[in-house]
Amino acid sequence: MSASTGIRLTQYAHGGGCACKIPPGELEDIVRGLTGDASPDLLVGLDDGDDAAVVRLDNNTAVVTTADFFTPVVDDAYDFGRIAAANALSDVYAMGGRPIVAVNLVGWPRDVLPVELLGEVLRGGADVAAMASCIVGGGHSIDDPEPKYGMAVTGVVHPDRLLRNDAARPGLPISLTKPLGVGVLNNRHKSTGETFPQAIESMVALNADAAQAAVAANARAATDVTGFGLLGHLYKMMRASGVSAMIDAAAVPYLDGARDALRDGFVSGGTRRNLDWVRPQLSASVSEDELLLLADAQTSGGLLVIGEVPGAPVIGETAARGAAAISVR
Incomplete structure (x- = not known):
């Protein structure tokens, strides 16, 4: 639990972590028909459900972009932030890339959970991003019935080393x-x-x-x-x-x-x-x-x-x- 409050974050969510994903078969039905972008510079898109989108800028550089967020997987707010950030950054690494900038994605039940806990979540995310030498440049937040946190991450990769x-x-x-x-x-x-x-x-x-x-x-x-x-x-x-x-x-x-x-x-x-x-x-x-x-x-x-x-x-x-x-x- 979050040490300073005794609050168990996992009790404020119906599930936890990536187990909350929409089931794979159902998700594929939802996005079917959205694939097949004709742009030759879209190296990786929706077609095969890869970990991130990749767009070629030139012969030596492609941009990797992804977003990932979820409800608490652990009770401690700081650890929740660290885990969610590492998970979001992982999509860039899974493409062979290097993350360079991220923005926070936050949903928080502000009338239910102390905002000080959200500060701990963000601190955890910032510490992991710093370990990755990835700049955190702000983010977006909403008042939400369940706590949620993650990041949208942008990275770079050589097109030939995807x-x-x-x-x-x-x-x-x-x-x-x-x-x-x-x-x-x-x-x-x-x-x-x-x-x-x-x-x-x-x-x-x-x-x-x-x-x-x-x-x-x-x-x-x-x-x-x-x-x-x-x-x-x-x-x-x-x-x-x-x-x-x-x-x-x-x-x-x-x-x-x-x-x-x-x-x-x-x-x-x-x-x-x-x-x-x-x-x-x-x-x-x-x-x-x-x-x-x-x-x-x-x-x-x-x-x-x-x-x-x-x-x-x-x-x-x-x-x-x-x-x-x-x-x-």
Whole structure:
């Protein structure tokens, strides 16, 4: 809880973090028909549901732009700000880019929660942006029944060094740069008030080094693992690229306590919707519990990279497109 007030922010929201995303299949139905911009300078748009939009300025520079915000995933206001900022910045890193400027996006129930707590949220966001050498240049706020915070972020990338979700090729390793499990741990935190420092540490960690390492290793395809879970984001990448993925479930890393939280039933509705969406394209010989962990709705997760990233575990490999987009063994 926020130390100075005793207020638990998660109790003022119907859900938390990226688990509040509109379900992937429903979202795709909503935006269908909005894709297909004819501009040759729009390098990445809505077509494949990538992490950010990318527009080429010249042969050496493209602009990466994104926005991300959500309801509290933890009770502490400062940590909420840090997590939301790291999550928003991650979309730029997932494209291989470097964030340069951000603006805050705020919804706050000003008649319910002290504005001093909002100040702590913004301070957390500013501290993480400073770690990323990203300028925070203001923002926009509204009076809202639920607290919400995030950022719109602009970055830059070389057009020839983009990481995108439609560029996976068969016969390559798949790396994951952060462990899974923040979804079930956050759900336990919201339900019980228990705190999990390992989950906070993971969520506030920037994906900057992972992105740089992926680009240096000549990777071309990547995405970050957030609200649609590893299976959901991997499926989007395999579908966009026309290849399949074979995942070794035993190689996937998890945060301490994640399996206990799953065993005790702290699975979000978003996680179950993720698995339901992917299941028709999935071949699996592991348990339902294992699949739920792989579909766990993450907040500020790591990068899923097609290629080897030094220091990151390899959790599978790509293959020519088969009957299933994803196989889990």
